[in-house]
Amino acid sequence: MSRAETVPATAPRRPSPLWTFGLLRSELDTTLRRWRTLALLGVLAAVPVLVGIAVKIQTRGGAADHSGQGPAFITQITNNGLFLVFTALAATLPFFLPMAVGVVAGDAIAGEAGAGTLRYLLVAPAGRTRLLLTKYTTVMAFCLLATLVVAVSALIVGALLFPLGDLTTISGTRISFAEGLGRALLIALVVAASLVGVAALGLFVSTLTGSGIAAMATTVGLLITVQILDQIPQLHALQPYFFPHYWLSFADLMRDPVYWDDLVKNLGLQALYAAVFGSAAWARFTTKDISA
Secondary structure, three states: OOHHHHOOOOOOOOOOHHHHHHHHHHHHHHHHHOHHHHHHHHHHHHHHHHHHHHHHHHOOOOOOOOOOOOOOOHHHOOOOOOHHHHHHHHHHOOOHHHHHHHHHHHHHHHHHHHHOOHHHHHHOOOOHHHHHHHHHHHHHHHHHHHHHHHHHHHHHHHHHHOOOOOEEOOOOOEEOHHHHHHHHHHHHHHHHHOOHHHHHHHHHHHOOOOOHHHHHHHHHHHHHHHHHHOOOHHHOOOHHHOOOOOHHHHHHHHOOOOOOHHHHHHHHHHHHHHHHHHHHHHHHHHHOOOOO
16 A cells, blocks of 8 residues: 555645634724724714714804705704714715725735734635635724714714704605604615725725735825815716715705615715725735735
8 A cells, every 4th residue: 555545635624604703703803902993983983072062052042054054964953963963974974984994994904914913814724815805894894883983973962962853854854753763874874885995995905015004094095085086177077986976975865755866876886996996905915925
């Protein structure tokens, strides 16, 4: 009997679904325990507090400003505190929320490489594709958490500072508080979904460098650049393809009936960015020479 016949062949060990769930839970736990993440969530929670106090001070004499300036919902806050949820999301979506997501996404792979832990993660039976999907799922979970932090903070502050009850939609119709609360939850989910394109972009940038700080700075810089380009009238033909162009379309959920055109365009555009930059991140990460 030959030696080859006496040594049993060992097939590559495949990670079990339970192991994959454990990896995801570990990534979520690690991300949420970082002081940087907690600081970002703290800033997001503080925005509705500042907006609510500012509106309360401005209208303490009983007169609300109906000049039409500012976010679409801000003049309604004094009549119903639930509008603070919509105003806070409108105030944080252009910069604060995507910046927070960009920081977390940019650090996802590059931060591990910079800390010298990426090679050790790949030694475990995860595989590069599985690890990348776990990282992206973690970032998307942060998108949802960050959005809910803004919404819940705004709801609490709105309830403390202003009356609650039936509310008037943008179309002028009246809906119950329970229906308004349901629409607020739906709006929060749409806002979270609006950030998946930024998450994929940040993850792709994170695969290009071994420095977490560089990846975070590049992602936030790209975000600011695209925001500026989206405001230049001469680029109107290109602007519908910029990922932040339809972000504020969530306001159409407060119409009766709901306007779905821009909402569908926004979600479709985010899915396209997630597919393009997610594929680019996968192609880069699976062929990258990991030395750290």
